[in-house]
Amino acid sequence: MSVPGATPVRRFRLRRPRVAAAWRQPLAVIGLSLAAAWILVAIFAPLLAPSDPLEQNAAPLLPPGGDYLFGTDELGRDVLSRVLYGARISIPLALLLVGLALLVGATLGAVAGYFGGFVDSIVMRSADLVFAFPAIILAMVVTAVLGPSIRNAVLALVIVSWPSYARVVRGLVLSIGQTEYVTATRLLGASARRALVRDVLPNVAGPVLVLATLDLGNAILLLSALSFLGLGAQPPQPEWGAGVAEGIQYFQFWWIGTFPGLAIFSVVLAFNFLGDSLRDVLDPQSSWRAGSEEE
Amino acid sequence: MSLVEVRELGVVYRRQGVDVHAVVGASLALERGRITGLVGESGCGKSSLARAIVGLVEPAAGEIVFDGKPLSPLRRGARPRHETRLQLVFQNPYSSLNPRRTVGSQIADGLRLRGEGERTDRRTRVGELLDQVGLSGGAAGRFPHQFSGGQRQRIAIARALAADPSVIVLDEPLSSLDASTQAQIANLLVGLTRDLELALLLISHDLAIVRHIADEVSVMYLGTIVEEGPTRELWSSPQHPYTEALIAAIPAADGSGTLPEALPGEVPDPASPPSGCRFHPRCPHAFARCPGEVPPLYALGPDRAAACFLRDPASTQTHEHEGVT
Numbered sequence: 001m002s003v004p005g006a007t008p009v010r011r012f013r014l015r016r017p018r019v020a021a022a023w024r025q026p027l028a029v030i031g032l033s034l035a036a037a038w039i040l041v042a043i044f045a046p047l048l049a050p051s052d053p054l055e056q057n058a059a060p061l062l063p064p065g066g067d068y069l070f071g072t073d074e075l076g077r078d079v080l081s082r083v084l085y086g087a088r089i090s091i092p093l094a095l096l097l098v099g100l101a102l103l104v105g106a107t108l109g110a111v112a113g114y115f116g117g118f119v120d121s122i123v124m125r126s127a128d129l130v131f132a133f134p135a136i137i138l139a140m141v142v143t144a145v146l147g148p149s150i151r152n153a154v155l156a157l158v159i160v161s162w163p164s165y166a167r168v169v170r171g172l173v174l175s176i177g178q179t180e181y182v183t184a185t186r187l188l189g190a191s192a193r194r195a196l197v198r199d200v201l202p203n204v205a206g207p208v209l210v211l212a213t214l215d216l217g218n219a220i221l222l223l224s225a226l227s228f229l230g231l232g233a234q235p236p237q238p239e240w241g242a243g244v245a246e247g248i249q250y251f252q253f254w255w256i257g258t259f260p261g262l263a264i265f266s267v268v269l270a271f272n273f274l275g276d277s278l279r280d281v282l283d284p285q286s287s288w289r290a291g292s293e294e295e
Numbered sequence: 296m297s298l299v300e301v302r303e304l305g306v307v308y309r310r311q312g313v314d315v316h317a318v319v320g321a322s323l324a325l326e327r328g329r330i331t332g333l334v335g336e337s338g339c340g341k342s343s344l345a346r347a348i349v350g351l352v353e354p355a356a357g358e359i360v361f362d363g364k365p366l367s368p369l370r371r372g373a374r375p376r377h378e379t380r381l382q383l384v385f386q387n388p389y390s391s392l393n394p395r396r397t398v399g400s401q402i403a404d405g406l407r408l409r410g411e412g413e414r415t416d417r418r419t420r421v422g423e424l425l426d427q428v429g430l431s432g433g434a435a436g437r438f439p440h441q442f443s444g445g446q447r448q449r450i451a452i453a454r455a456l457a458a459d460p461s462v463i464v465l466d467e468p469l470s471s472l473d474a475s476t477q478a479q480i481a482n483l484l485v486g487l488t489r490d491l492e493l494a495l496l497l498i499s500h501d502l503a504i505v506r507h508i509a510d511e512v513s514v515m516y517l518g519t520i521v522e523e524g525p526t527r528e529l530w531s532s533p534q535h536p537y538t539e540a541l542i543a544a545i546p547a548a549d550g551s552g553t554l555p556e557a558l559p560g561e562v563p564d565p566a567s568p569p570s571g572c573r574f575h576p577r578c579p580h581a582f583a584r585c586p587g588e589v590p591p592l593y594a595l596g597p598d599r600a601a602a603c604f605l606r607d608p609a610s611t612q613t614h615e616h617e618g619v620t
Contacts, residue, residue, distance in 0.1 A: 180385045187381075190404065193371075
């Protein structure tokens with residue numbers, strides 16, 4: 001865009017549409033509120049939950065309604081409390097696992113992109129190795145080998161999810177490293193490492209953040225899937241995937257599996273919406289920003 | 296002695312296992328306070344030559360001497376400090392500025408990397424540099440997307456000036472700007488060259504601009520320099536058929552409504568250049584000697600030279616009738 005003879009007044013007018021236009025996106029608002037709501041639930045679960053998620057204090061298999069809004073399960077535990085406490089397992093673990101995958105993947109990717117050659121081949125071939133298998137199958141193999149537990153499930157998912165970060169970061173480091181502005185700083189006397197830190201990595205951060213947000217939903221889904229298969233959270237933990245698995249066993253008592261399933265659904269949806277909107281906000285070419293500048 | 300001397304430079308790229316000779320035996324000299332134009336069609340090796348001169352491409356042959364010392368190609372480490380006085384300005388001011396850093400911070404890089412001054416001194420200096428290229432000091436706090444193309448090119452020039460350069464190579468600095476902006480930037484370049492005693496290498500396919508501001512011109516064709524000389528002389532009496540054709544191809548605004556005669560054919564693939572004189576398949580004056588031998592640059596007076604057998608002092612008599620008019 002062109003701002004001939006731009007004045008300081010213009011500076012503020014340019015900043016404002018960024019936020020305002022983001023709010024004009026309904027999906028961004030839904031995603032953000034849902035995600036925020038679930039994070040609050042995770043934090044305040046003990047205050048929100050009507051009873052202890054592990055306590056068998058009611059008659060088993062009560063349908064939803066009355067004292068037990070989501071009903072009770074086969075052991076007489078309150079399904080609502082179990083769903084609320086489930087957020088305390090899935091959300092922090094997903095954050096931890098995405099954080100670890102990002103740390104490992106981004107570091108390896110940056111190293112591969114920066115050094116190239118042999119180092120690059122080693123890193124990227126290992127990434128290809130992981131990519132060759134469907135994520136859930138590989139994660140199942142890893143947890144089966146390490147032993148089924150929630151910790152091993154997280155570890156397995158870090159192993160299957162680091163390559164996407166490595167690939168994205170490596171690609172960006174390579175392509176941004178070729179840009180003229182990096183060449184220009186190099187010509188001003190910056191070493192390659194300095195250019196990497198000051199000019200390349202800040203431009204990598206945006207896309208990687210989007211990827212991580214989108215991956216958060218995926219991580220929750222995979223974590224629940226492993227628990228569903230009995231490879232992740234072990235009873236009596238109120239994990240959502242495990243809850244759905246219980247629901248399968250008592251299929252006629254639909255509320256046991258449906259409510260944890262809906263919880264998974266809404267969290268995954270929230271992070272996907274959030275990631276998509278974040279991409280739009282960070283992408284300079286995105287349509288809403290172009291539109292807002294034409295005003 | 297010239298500030299920059301390019302001697303018999305060769306640049307070779309490997310493309311699908313084939314060596315592409317982008318630049319073949321090109322020689323150039325840049326002098327303080329002078330603007331040297333380098334013209335030629337797209338794909339003739341102008342940009343390769345520019346990148347090699349600042350050390351971005353390792354030459355396959357020949358050498359570049361900057362300020363008396365041979366230039367080292369850029370590696371992973373920082374450039375030797377004296378070499379940072381050799382700067383490059385890119386064609387596209389939209390891709391040559393980091394979108395996520397303020398203009399001031401990018402200009403200050405040049406000062407910071409030279410270990411110059413305290414933070415406040417640098418801020419003052421950035422203001423001075425912006426002023427020098429005709430922008431207000433307030434520009435320092437803003438981001439590149441808040442500026443127009445012409446303003447960005449000024450910023451890119453200010454960034455190059457931050458390194459306290461003695462030589463600036465400009466690779467098509469005007470071709471992505473609109474006409475009125477081109478003239479402003481061209482005038483800015485002339486002013487800076489005179490004020491700061493810079494040596495400028497202006498690479499362009501826009502002959503009108505080069506004619507307007509360059510002191511000397513070198514004409515490049517398919518990786519070789521075919522003619523060089525002072526701008527006015529070169530324009531009034533081109534000595535190489537290619538130069539002649541290039542100049543003839545500029546549309547004249549004389550109201551006659553005639554279009555200039557186009558040069559036949561296209562620039563051949565540099566991966567398989569024609570034998571002998573590289574211009575001979577398109578040359579209206581080609582004769583038996585042209586496909587067989589490579590013409591050297593024949594000196595034609597103190598600053599003039601042309602690589603054409605028609606100018607061979609040993610055989611001018613025999614081919615006088617074929618001479619370029």
